[in-house]
Amino acid sequence: MTAPRPPAFGNGDLVTVRAANPPTHYRTPAYVQGKTGRVVALCGVYPDPESLAHGGDGHPHKPLYRVEFPQTALWDNYPGPPGDRLQVDIYEHWLEPAA
Amino acid sequence: MSENHDHANNPDHHHDHGDHTHPGMDTEELGWHARRVQAMETLLAEKGLLTVAEVQRNVDAVESRSPADGARVVARAWSDPQFKARLLAEPEAALAGMGYQLPDPTPKLDVVENTAAVHHLVVCTLCSCYPRALLGRPPDWYKSFAYRSRAVSDPRGVLQEFGTEIPADAEVVVLDSTADLRYLVLPQRPAGAEGLSEDELAALVTRDSMIGVSQPLTPELVAADD
Numbered sequence: 632m633t634a635p636r637p638p639a640f641g642n643g644d645l646v647t648v649r650a651a652n653p654p655t656h657y658r659t660p661a662y663v664q665g666k667t668g669r670v671v672a673l674c675g676v677y678p679d680p681e682s683l684a685h686g687g688d689g690h691p692h693k694p695l696y697r698v699e700f701p702q703t704a705l706w707d708n709y710p711g712p713p714g715d716r717l718q719v720d721i722y723e724h725w726l727e728p729a730a
Numbered sequence: 731m732s733e734n735h736d737h738a739n740n741p742d743h744h745h746d747h748g749d750h751t752h753p754g755m756d757t758e759e760l761g762w763h764a765r766r767v768q769a770m771e772t773l774l775a776e777k778g779l780l781t782v783a784e785v786q787r788n789v790d791a792v793e794s795r796s797p798a799d800g801a802r803v804v805a806r807a808w809s810d811p812q813f814k815a816r817l818l819a820e821p822e823a824a825l826a827g828m829g830y831q832l833p834d835p836t837p838k839l840d841v842v843e844n845t846a847a848v849h850h851l852v853v854c855t856l857c858s859c860y861p862r863a864l865l866g867r868p869p870d871w872y873k874s875f876a877y878r879s880r881a882v883s884d885p886r887g888v889l890q891e892f893g894t895e896i897p898a899d900a901e902v903v904v905l906d907s908t909a910d911l912r913y914l915v916l917p918q919r920p921a922g923a924e925g926l927s928e929d930e931l932a933a934l935v936t937r938d939s940m941i942g943v944s945q946p947l948t949p950e951l952v953a954a955d956d
Contacts, residue, residue: 658908660855662882677836677910695909702885702904711886714901720909 638694638723644670645729646698648721656684659725663717667729668700674720693722795866797937800914803828803864804940805931808919817841817916825864832863836910839864842903843916844942849896851889851942852905852913853881861912865940872941882906892943905942915942922949 640646650664651657658680674697678689702715709715760768774780803825807814817824821841822832832839839861842850854860855878860868871877881888885902889895896902905913917939923931926949933952938944 658856660906660908662855674840674909674911675838680909695911697911706883710884711902712898715885715903716901717882717904717906719906720911722909 636691638673638676638696640670640673640694640696640723640726640728642670642672646670646696646726647729648698649725649727651725653681655681657681657725659721660719662705663698663700663719663721666700666705668698668704670696671699671718672697677722679722679724693724695720695722696726698726792862792866795862795864797865797935797940798932799830800861800865800937800940801932801935802928803830803914804916804935804946805928807916808923808931809926809928814916818843821914830864837863837912838910839912839914841914841916842905844918846900846918848901848903849889849942850903850905850913850915851881851885852907852915853878854907855879855882856908859907859912861914863912864914865937869937889943892938894944915940917942917946920946920948 645667646669647667648659648663648665651659674695676692676694679687679691679693680689681687683689697718698721699716699718701713702709702711702717703713705717771782771785775782775785803817806828807817813824816827818841821839825832825839837859844850853872858868858873860872862868877888882904885904886896889902907913917935919931920934923934926934930949934947934949936944936946939946
């Protein structure tokens with residue numbers, strides 16, 4: 632049982648969601664994979680769902696961030712105004728600093 | 731059985747517990763998924779990983795909650811600015827003060843406020859995450875593939891189908907609750923609701939307004955209904 636590392640990202644950081652399809656029960660929707668957004672909140676540190684769902688103990692626990700994307704960055708033909716946004720909760724190991 | 735099996739909070743729960751048979755619950759009448767769940771529950775209980783009583787307690791906890799509980803919370807926030815500030819900053823403490831215990835440690839609950847400038851809408855694209863600890867079970871449409879896919883890519887189109895028009899100069903923010911948090915929308919208090927009691931305010935708060943797909947009722951609408 633290792634102590635979790637301190638969160639790698641802070642509010643306002645630009646992050647890119649990793650694109651991957653591991654054979655686990657992961658909680659990262661495909662439509663944000665490869666997209667770049669902004670961290671708007673650290674939601675806490677939680678047992679890793681990809682471990683829990685396969686009989687593991689959830690360690691090491693993972694920081695969870697609320698990441699915000701402009702809708703126009705997610706969809707080519709987003710039908711609404713440019714201020715519309717989407718927020719989704721993403722675990723740290725799915726995030727990389729934006730290039 | 732009925733004296734320790736109180737369904738007073740759930741008027742939809744009518745089935746007879748007098749002889750403790752559950753109509754429609756004979757194994758032969760169950761569908762494939764229900765039989766599978768029942769088999770898993772039996773196995774988990776036989777292996778000592780959980781007890782049937784624990785399962786029943788969890789079922790009862792969800793069934794004892796309904797949108798009326800969320801409406802009480804929203805009405806309190808509309809009438810008490812200090813409570814509202816606490817609900818937004820420390821939702822679990824604020825809810826505990828009203829007698830609502832959330833699951834420990836997760837899922838956590840967060841409250842987002844709708845204003846004239848920002849309108850929030852909640853969806854779970856991966857499954858059907860929903861603030862069950864406060865609102866009970868989600869409506870069927872919330873779990874539908876159509877809602878889960880379109881709420882993220884065309885939220886204003888979905889809102890229009892619910893009769894909700896958000897002005898173009900206001901922002902629509904979709905919350906996709908895919909992980910350890912559940913979201914409750916604190917809707918905008920309708921105009922004309924000044925001076926109403928908490929009970930009268932709660933009557934304006936619909937389930938859909940706490941998901942963010944519609945606005946709460948107006949006092950005029952409720953009066954016209956009476």
